[in-house]
Amino acid sequence: MVEITRSLRSRLAGWLLLGATLLGTLLLVDAWINAHAEANRDYDAQLRAAALTIADGIRWRDDQPVVSIPAAALRILAGEHQERVFYSVFTQDGRRLGGNLALPIKPAWQKSARQSSVYLDTSFENVSWRLHGQSFELAGWSSNESLQIWVGHTNAGRRTLANHLFMPALIRFIVFLMGAALFGGLAIRSALRPLHRLRDQLRTRAADDVTPLSARVPGELSELAKTLDDLLTRQRNARAQLLRFVADASHQLKTPLAGLQNASELALKESHPAAWHRALQQIHGSADRTSRLARQLLNFTRLRHVPSSPPASIDLVALAADCTREWADAPSAFRHDLGFAAFDRATGPVKGEAWALRELIGNLIDNALRYTPAGCAITVGVRRRGQNVELSVEDDGPGVDEALIARLGQPFERAGRTDEHGSGLGLAIVRSVIDRHQGRLHISNRDGGGLLVSVCLPMSGQPPERTS
Known part of the structure; x- marks a missing residue:
């Protein structure tokens, strides 16, 4: 009994789409990571530029640094997305010289900034911030001062830029999936065409046509075509054996039946009871042989064609x-x-x-x-x-x-x-x-x-x- 399962076409399409989706998803993840990395590099450069601009705007008065934030620095921090900005200037001992927000800068961050530039993410007033801290050695008329400048802004611009960089990759992924579905369907249809031709050839055959197949098939279907040819060969041989068996059985049955007919014809021409008796004996013998032959034919057929119990x-x-x-x-x-x-x-x-x-x-x-x-x-x-x-x-x-x-x-x-x-x-x-x-x-x-x-x-x- 043949059990119908999912079509081969749907299985191939499913596997192709699954592979394309997995590959595309990996590419999308990579594009997403790269977009955010590129946005971070761009905006971190802006933070570094704003810190340098603020450092250039610091003036000395009575040998004391005076913080005067240039407008250019604020424009750099705010950017075109009008983000909230943060700046703060600290002395070497951690004293704040000026700033615009009470965003806390942890001592551990300040310690790290003394050694090298620092970029970090934090949260303040339920808003995510990106901060940059850097130490500067500033010289007055009669003294040197080591100041630490911290600048930052919210992440709206970063997210917008990352999404802007990611959107082309997403569009390419959608186009890729649509193209994979279209060309995959055409490829599957083309690959299955030899199966359809083989099916049509078998479907249009007559019931007694067991000649070898005549079809061009790809290498993957060669075993199937060879198996079908072998099956047709066995069917052809079985059919030839069956025809010979029927012919031989007919010949074997013909002999005792002919004896029955001859004996009965002779008996009909006789009028003596002794002749009838001899004819009946001949008829009985022929009937016995015919019965035995029929029984053997039945057993032979049963053994050949009836499944084993x-x-x-x-x-x-x-x-x-x-x-x-x-x-x-x-x-x-x-x-x-x-x-x-x-x-x-x-x-x-x-x-x-x-x-x-x-x-x-x-x-x-x-x-x-x-x-x-x-x-x-x-x-x-x-x-x-x-x-x-x-x-x-x-x-x-x-x-x-x-x-x-x-x-x-x-x-x-x-x-x-x-x-x-x-x-x-x-x-x-x-x-x-x-x-x-x-x-x-x-x-x-x-x-x-x-x-x-x-x-x-x-x-x-x-x-x-x-x-x-």
Whole structure:
């Protein structure tokens, strides 16, 4: 049963979009970081310039520095976004000389500013600020003074500049996703076109068309195309075998049916009861052969085309002994010496279907009875062979020509024999049963004359069940 899942097209599109989204997101994060870094570099340069401008505006009066903030410094700090600005000037000992906001400058910050320029972020009155602190050595007429200048402004301008720098990257990302979706869809459609052509070719085929495929496919689909070709080849061979089987079965059925027709026509022309009796005997014999042939055809078809039922553990010794007793009572066995020998009663059970194994044993015994002269000894035996159980049927008859042994087991193959009313399906049924049970078949002539047919079946690890 075929279960329909998400289409291959949607899976490929999903993976492509996921990969593009992840890659684009990484690029966006990188662009966001770079935009903020660039904005910080620009505005930090403004803070440094404002601090230098303030330092240049400091004047000396009575050998004391006087803070006079130039308007240019305030314009630099405020910028075009009219941000709030901060400035403060401290002496070496931390005394404030002037400033516009009571924004606290921590002693640790001042200590760091004495060593090198400082840039840091802080919060004041629930507003985020960016501060810059720098120490300057200023010389008066008669003394030198080390002053520390702190300047700062709010971050609105930085954010605006960062967003301005980031927006082109965001637009490129959106265009990239749209382009990836468009061209990805076209690429997927183009990549799946050979599958559609293959589908259309199979869909338009006639039911009996099992010729090889004729299509150009990419390398990734070569295995699929080869598998389909192999399947069509098996179907073609199976169809040819089926047609041959039907033809052979029709020929086999034609013979006894023709005998029934001839016997009935002759009986209709006779008026004597003895002639009718002979005709009825012929009709009965032909009907018996036809019935047996139909039963074998049914079993052969069942073994070939009906799925196996759940296997059971079967005592092959008991099953073979039971089958041998049944055939010993058949009229065809009265002229033969049919016996059973359990060479190894410690054999384990086999796993399989009882009816199929019974059919296998019955056909082997029936073949031995049909194709050996009267008075021949036929022995059914069971023995253990490693992890297998071997079932054998041997006789002391004339055997089979070595050149014909390989053909035994094919439907309607009788090794050139025409002197018996057989169908040639017995060993074919045996082979089907063996294939169904993963076993092995071996046929050979005995050294002292006669034929040996042995079947090896794997043992089961479970106790046997009773069979009837």
